[in-house]
Amino acid sequence: MILLxxxxxxxxxxxxxLTAVDxxxxxxxxxxxxxxxGASGSGKSSLLAIAAALVRPDAGRVVIDGTDxxxxxxxxxxxxxxxxxxxxxxxPQLLPALTAREQLCAMAELxxxxxxxxxxxxxxxxxxxxxxxxxxxxxxxxxAQLSGGQRQRVAIARALVHEPRVLLVDExxxxxxxxxxxxxxxxxxxxxxxxxxxxxxVTHDLVHSxxxxxxxxxxxxxxxxxxxxxGSGGRNEP
Ligand code: ADP
Ligand code: MG
Numbered sequence: 001m002i003l004l005x006x007x008x009x010x011x012x013x014x015x016x017x018l019t020a021v022d023x024x025x026x027x028x029x030x031x032x033x034x035x036x037x038g039a040s041g042s043g044k045s046s047l048l049a050i051a052a053a054l055v056r057p058d059a060g061r062v063v064i065d066g067t068d069x070x071x072x073x074x075x076x077x078x079x080x081x082x083x084x085x086x087x088x089x090x091x092p093q094l095l096p097a098l099t100a101r102e103q104l105c106a107m108a109e110l111x112x113x114x115x116x117x118x119x120x121x122x123x124x125x126x127x128x129x130x131x132x133x134x135x136x137x138x139x140x141x142x143x144a145q146l147s148g149g150q151r152q153r154v155a156i157a158r159a160l161v162h163e164p165r166v167l168l169v170d171e172x173x174x175x176x177x178x179x180x181x182x183x184x185x186x187x188x189x190x191x192x193x194x195x196x197x198x199x200x201x202v203t204h205d206l207v208h209s210x211x212x213x214x215x216x217x218x219x220x221x222x223x224x225x226x227x228x229x230x231g232s233g234g235r236n237e238p
Contacts, residue, residue, distance in 0.1 A: 007060030022221035038218030086159030149180035185211035
C-alpha cells in the first residue's frame with residue numbers, strides 16, 4: 001500500500017518557492033491500478049518521486065508498504081526501494097550492452113530479497129517474468145534490437161524482478177502509438193492484479209483509462225478523487 005497524507009512539496013524558484021504538490025492525500029491499494037491524471041506540470045511526477053522515497057516532502061506523511069518513509073535517511077530510502085518498490089520511467093532506460101534477460105538478472109543480483117538466491121533460481125524467475133510480459137522469444141536481444149513497446153515491456157519485467165509490493169509507473173505509453181500503448185496498459189493491469197502490487201500510474205492520456213481501477217486528478221499540485229473509470233474498480237475488495 002502507498003499512503004500520501006497531506007503532503008506538500010516545494011522546489012526553489014529564484015527567491016521564492018514553487019509549490020509542486022499542495023496538501024495532497026491519496027492511497028494506492030494492493031492489487032489495484034491507481035491512476036494519476038492531470039495536465040503537464042500539474043505535479044504528477046513529483047507525487048511519484050515522493051511515493052518512491054526519492055524526494056522528501058516539506059510536510060505531510062508518506063507510508064510505503066507499512067513503513068513510514070517520511071523521514072528516512074538516504075541509505076534507508078535506497079534500501080526500501082531496492083526491497084519493496086519497482087519503478088518504470090517514461091523512457092525504459094535500459095543498458096545498451098545487455099540483453100533483455102541480462103537487464104533483469106543484473107537487477108536481481110543488485111539486491112533485495114533475491115540477493116542470496118542461487119543463479120539458476122534467479123534465471124528461472126527472470127525467464128518466467130520475460131514470458132509474463134510476452135518476451136520469451138526475445139530474451140537474448142539487446143535494446144537496439146527491440147521495438148519501443150518491447151523495450152517498455154523489458155522495463156516493466158525488470159521493475160518486478162525483486163517482487164516489489166509497490167509499482168510506480170510514469171507515463172509508460174508516451175513514446176508509443178495508441179495500440180501499443182493500450183497493450184502496455186493492459187499488461188500493467190494484468191500484472192498488478194496477478195501479483196497484487198499496489199500500482200500508482202501516471203498518465204495524461206485518458207484513452208487508456210479502462211486499464212485504471214481508480215483515478216485521482218492532479219490540478220496545480222492538488223489531488224482530488226476522480227470518477228470511477230472502466231477497469232475493475234472494486235473487484236479486488238476482500
Ligand atoms: P508533471 O509530471 O505533472 O508534468 P511535475 O511534477 O514534473 O509535473 O512538475 C510540477 C511542477 O514542479 C512544474 O511546475 C515543474 O516545472 C516543477 N518542477 C518539477 N521538478 C522540479 C525540480 N527538480 N526543480 C524545480 N522545479 C521542478
Ligand atoms: Mg511528469
